[in-house]
Amino acid sequence: MPSALPLGDPAPLDGLLPPSVTVGAESRDFGVYLHVPFCRVRCGYCDFNTYTATELRGVKQSDYASQAIIEIEAGARILAESGLPPRPAKTVFFGGGTPTLLPAENLIRMLQAVRSTFGIEPGAEVTTEANPDSVDAAYLYALADAGFTRVSFGMQSAVPHVLATLxxxxxxxxxxxVVGWARDAGLDVSLDLIYGTPGESLDDWRTSLEYAIGQKPDHISAYSLIVEEGTKLARQIKRGEVAHVDEDHQADLYELADELLAGAGYGWYEVSNWSTDEAHRSRHNLAYWTGQDWWGVGPGAHSHVGGVRWWNVKHPAAYADRVLAGHSPAAGRETLDPATREVERVLLRSRIREGIPVASLTEAGRLAVAGLIADDLIDPRAALGANAPASIELTLRGRLLADAVVRRLLED
Structure with missing residues (x-):
């Protein structure tokens, strides 16, 4: 089942935000995330907030777009009434779940609502996730005609026994x-892969990587499988039906991914993401990693504006009840204190290729730089400011041990 919502303070029914969110708002980008919480089947490894037809408790998928549009319209009003300046969305991202389980017309209606309320900046990145078996050529052409610019296909693997385990x-x-249809429609293409599935060999992973590279996508994501408590896969591993995930093996798989992707002309720009060039990086995800503002629409969606973070009720039935009653669907929220914001800044920005300016670190963080260089965790030329202002940029070894780098940068 989906993971639990975080603990936080109660969120007001009107959704209004505190005055603090207006400070520096003009300098922050704004994006919109739309969560479509439906899947045909629940994959055994997944703990995302998704629901199959038998778990909807009477809610109809066909009603969802209208409910999401109510929140979109309310969101634009709430931001204005909270004193925030108008900011058109620089990125829009439909995630899930499987957004493309809905008819294309539903996604288009939601995008049009974003355009007519928040506004969408010219040249904005507009992405939808999709499963390879959930779209056809006509569907992708309809999205492109409506203003979508990018599709991210959940390929995961090219090896049948790995897909079966997942x-x-x-x-x-x-x-x-589907890649060919998307290309013909004029859409940029990303492929998502998962590595470290129990039973996946180095040769299996090489097969998947070479197959993905062979499609010539603009962008490839490769995420290590994380076994989440409460999932079917976690129970299978505990019962001994499926092998444990081996972290050393996962490190070998990551190194192979970086080798093959670099050899094919893909540059890493975040620990789990590679693109053909800077123009094809995921601008929406970069906004998360750099602490920009976004409004998350839908059940369980998270939002962040000016250091205030909130999250919606999880179940589609509870979400429908809230928005149809004219209330904010937020279940809780938190206002991040300066110390928490600094931890998150270091945690997220350190994962990006451009890294963190050394001058922005605390004294303890700056003192950690020499040791990180000695341990081959950060690039020495970047850290010493050989060609530009000094910055923390992870080496390949550093990417494998990114959490350890963050801990050392934050040590008192």
Whole structure:
């Protein structure tokens, strides 16, 4: 089942934000995330806030777009009434779940609502996630005609036994078809991969990487499998039905990914993400990693504006009840204190290729630089400011041990 919501303070029914969010708002980018919480089947490894048809408690998928549009309209009003200046969305991202389980017309209606309320900046990045078996050519053409610019396909693997362990239902042979259709429609393409699935060998992973590279996408994400408590996969591992995930093996798989992707012309720009060039980085995800503002629409969606973070009720039925009653769907929120914001800044920005300016670190963080260089965790030329202001930029070893780097930068 989906993971639990975080603990926090009660969120007001009117959704209004404190005056502090207006400070520096003009300098922050704004984006919109739309969560579509529906899947045909629940994959055994997944703890995302998603629901199959049997888990909806009477809620209809066909009603969802109208409910999300109510929140979109309320969100634009709440930001204005909270004193924030008008800021058109620089990025819009439909995630899930499987957004493309809904008819294309529903996604288009939601995008049009974002455009007519928040506004969308010219040249904005507009992405939807999709499963390879959930779209056809006509669907992708309809999205492109409506202003979508990018599609991210959940490929995960090209090896049947790995897909079976993950309980993914698509045929790898369909990936070239959907990539070709997306290209013909004028959409940029990203492929998402997962590595470290129990039973996945180095050769299996090489097969998946080479298959993905062969499609010539603009962007590839490769995420290590994390076994989340409460998932079917976690229970299978505890019962001994499936092998444990081996962290050393996962490190070998990551190194192979970086080698093959770099050799094919893909540069890493975040620990788990590679693109053909800077223009094809995921601008929406970069906004998360750099602490920008975004409004999250839908059940369980999280939002962040000016150091205030909130999250919506999780179940689609509870969400529908809230928005149809004219209330904010927020279940809770928190105002981040300066210390927490600094921890998150270091945690997130250190994962990006450009890293963190050394001058922005605390004295303890600056003192850690020499040791990080000695341990081959950060690039010495960047850290010493050889060609630009000094910055913390992870080496390949540093990417494998990114959490340890962060701990050392934050030590008192």
């Amino acid at each position: 309980e993914r239902t698509h045929d790898p042979a369909r990936v070239p078809l």
